[in-house]
Amino acid sequence: MSAPAVEVRGLTKSYGAITALSGVDLRIEPGQLVGLLGPNGAGKSTLTKLICGLVRPSAGSATVLGHPAGSMASRARIGYLAELFRFPQWLTPDEVLRLHQRLACSGGGAVERGALLERVGLVDLGPRRVGEISKGMAQRLGLAQAMIGSPQLLLLDEPTSALDPIGRRLVRDILVGLRERGASVLLNSHLLSEVEQVCDSVTIIDAGRVVASGSVDGLRGGRVVEIETEAGIERFEATDREAIPARIRELVDAGRSVYGVRESGSSLEDAYLEAVKGAGE
Amino acid sequence: MSAATLSALAAGRAIAGYALRESLRRRILGVVGALTALFLVLFALGAHFAFEDSGRVGSELSTDGSGFADYRGATLLGLAMFATLFLGAVLATFLTLGVVRGDAEVGLLQSLLVRPVSRRTILVARLAAATMIGSAYVAGVFAISIGITALFGGYTPDNPIAVTLLLVLAVIAITAISLLASVFLSGTAQGITVLMIYGSGLTAGLLGQIGDALRAETLVNISRVTSWGLPFEALYQQALYMMSADRSAISKAVLGLGPFGGAVHSGPALYPFVVAYLIAMIAFAAFAFERRDI
Ligand SMILES: Nc1ncnc2c1ncn2[C@@H]1O[C@H](COP(=O)(O)OP(=O)(O)OP(=O)(O)O)[C@@H](O)[C@H]1O
Numbered sequence: 001m002s003a004p005a006v007e008v009r010g011l012t013k014s015y016g017a018i019t020a021l022s023g024v025d026l027r028i029e030p031g032q033l034v035g036l037l038g039p040n041g042a043g044k045s046t047l048t049k050l051i052c053g054l055v056r057p058s059a060g061s062a063t064v065l066g067h068p069a070g071s072m073a074s075r076a077r078i079g080y081l082a083e084l085f086r087f088p089q090w091l092t093p094d095e096v097l098r099l100h101q102r103l104a105c106s107g108g109g110a111v112e113r114g115a116l117l118e119r120v121g122l123v124d125l126g127p128r129r130v131g132e133i134s135k136g137m138a139q140r141l142g143l144a145q146a147m148i149g150s151p152q153l154l155l156l157d158e159p160t161s162a163l164d165p166i167g168r169r170l171v172r173d174i175l176v177g178l179r180e181r182g183a184s185v186l187l188n189s190h191l192l193s194e195v196e197q198v199c200d201s202v203t204i205i206d207a208g209r210v211v212a213s214g215s216v217d218g219l220r221g222g223r224v225v226e227i228e229t230e231a232g233i234e235r236f237e238a239t240d241r242e243a244i245p246a247r248i249r250e251l252v253d254a255g256r257s258v259y260g261v262r263e264s265g266s267s268l269e270d271a272y273l274e275a276v277k278g279a280g281e
Numbered sequence: 282m283s284a285a286t287l288s289a290l291a292a293g294r295a296i297a298g299y300a301l302r303e304s305l306r307r308r309i310l311g312v313v314g315a316l317t318a319l320f321l322v323l324f325a326l327g328a329h330f331a332f333e334d335s336g337r338v339g340s341e342l343s344t345d346g347s348g349f350a351d352y353r354g355a356t357l358l359g360l361a362m363f364a365t366l367f368l369g370a371v372l373a374t375f376l377t378l379g380v381v382r383g384d385a386e387v388g389l390l391q392s393l394l395v396r397p398v399s400r401r402t403i404l405v406a407r408l409a410a411a412t413m414i415g416s417a418y419v420a421g422v423f424a425i426s427i428g429i430t431a432l433f434g435g436y437t438p439d440n441p442i443a444v445t446l447l448l449v450l451a452v453i454a455i456t457a458i459s460l461l462a463s464v465f466l467s468g469t470a471q472g473i474t475v476l477m478i479y480g481s482g483l484t485a486g487l488l489g490q491i492g493d494a495l496r497a498e499t500l501v502n503i504s505r506v507t508s509w510g511l512p513f514e515a516l517y518q519q520a521l522y523m524m525s526a527d528r529s530a531i532s533k534a535v536l537g538l539g540p541f542g543g544a545v546h547s548g549p550a551l552y553p554f555v556v557a558y559l560i561a562m563i564a565f566a567a568f569a570f571e572r573r574d575i
């Protein structure tokens with residue numbers, strides 16, 4: 001059996017008097033796409049940095065593919081996109097990737113660089129240097145950088161925060177592609193719909209503690225559907241898929257006209273609000 | 282060599298190459314080059330007029346012209362040495378500005394540190410890159426200065442190569458101090474601190490001279506200890522000493538009590554000390570860097 005992509009046990013991190021994480025457990029299986037959710041200041045970025053070895057834990061342990069987090073062996077297997085990052089202004093995007101190829105010991109050469117830039121939609125940049133590209137372009141470049149050397153684990157801290165809608169779509173496709181080749185991903189995001197669409201499981205943290213964790217379907221419970229009839233809009237929580245046509249049939253049998261049926265918001269959102277509110281009380 | 286060593290070397294080369302390109306493209310060298318050209322022109326003008334004017338005074342005062350030529354040449358080259366070290370210190374500070382904390386604060390360092398490269402390798406590579414540029418710079422500026430004093434005054438120092446190497450070593454020591462400072466301080470604070478440390482070294486040297494003149498032993502001792510603690514100063518004093526080691530008493534007297542720091546012969550023990558000092562600085566910087574949350 002292969003080692004989990006990430007195994008975090010009892011991880012605690014204090015910055016002086018501030019406790020950023022306390023006793024966090026997290027497990028990511030190979031090929032699994034895990035969403036990390038939580039309010040601002042919950043400790044998501046801190047957890048991500050602990051896994052990639054930028055920050056040292058105060059207590060607890062973390063391993064990456066069986067190697068202690070922060071060790072050379074673990075770092076050789078990860079790709080990381082930080083939440084706030086910058087590449088040297090005076091390098092071209094291609095040079096940034098070349099530097100990271102050398103550091104990651106990737107022998108992919110110009111072929112890999114070209115493919116990655118194309119994958120993130122950064123083509124036809126011309127002679128532009130990093131200092132001359134837009135924020136979203138820089139984030140795309142950061143994502144390409146994280147994928148250098150086809151790492152087995154990607155740690156992405158809000159990779160779509162600066163992206164346009166097409167860019168966000170692109171990232172979703174990239175994530176699905178990564179899963180298909182067997183890579184694991186920890187996706188840190190505030191976009192619940194994004195997490196809902198691509199992640200296999202979700203961990204919600206609040207104030208440094210895990211407050212909910214499980215598969216996306218398990219967490220969100222039923223789907224909330226809005227059904228529009230001449231009597232107005234009825235909100236209806238469907239515990240399973242078949243409940244939706246059943247309810248519509250009921251309405252039609254009762255002589256109502258159904259003008260529209262749509263999914264109301266994200267029910268992951270309800271689960272999220274529930275988990276975070278519950279922890280705050 | 283083990284695979285780990287080889288990959289550390291490869292990563293170190295990549296980081297050093299990155300640092301070299303950074304200094305070339307960030308226009309640091311342009312600014313430093315312009316300032317240096319200005320200094321060299323001023324120095325050449327100064328040397329020209331100093332030798333012309335004092336030539337008259339010298340022939341009146343001295344029956345033996347050679348001692349006096351040494352006096353003028355040594356004074357001027359002492360000035361060049363001071364200026365070279367100063368410019369070298371500024372360059373060393375620039376080249377290592379924000380290497381750790383400064384770069385971490387703006388998010389430049391994170392993606393590099395997650396790669397399988399040890400933080401020690403990064404520091405050593407940055408030291409190597411700054412040393413390469415700093416050494417070439419110091420050697421070049423000082424060689425031109427020697428050329429100028431030779432051309433205008435017919436003066437050449439004793440041991441020019443040893444003197445140049447001592448200046449180069451002094452700039453490497455400043456580079457290492459600056460790298461250590463970069464672990465704890467962000468860019469601007471680091472730069473100011475390093476230049477203040479440089480100033481403290483010079484002050485210690487001047488204190489020693491005053492102590493010598495007043496025969497105040499405590500002052501001299503304080504100066505000696507500080508100069509070794511900030512060994513770029515001890516190296517500079519040794520360089521001044523080497524410049525006229527084989528010369529007449531008069532030029533030795535000038536450099537011993539000149540306006541630009543005193544010549545002090547620290548003896549060969551200085552060299553292993555400086556090597557140990559450099560290793561200790563980088564080891565301490567790496568130790569602190571490893572423990573730093575980025
Ligand atoms: N370097 C630091 N020094 C002190 N406290 C820190 C540091 N970094 C983070 N913290 C604190 O740790 C806690 C968690 O921060 P973290 O950045 O992990 O939150 P986050 O979940 O990523 O939030 P966001 O959604 O805003 O990105 C916060 O209370 C923050 O103030």
Ligand SMILES: [Mg+2]
Pocket residue numbers: 044045046083157
């Ligand atoms: Mg964050």
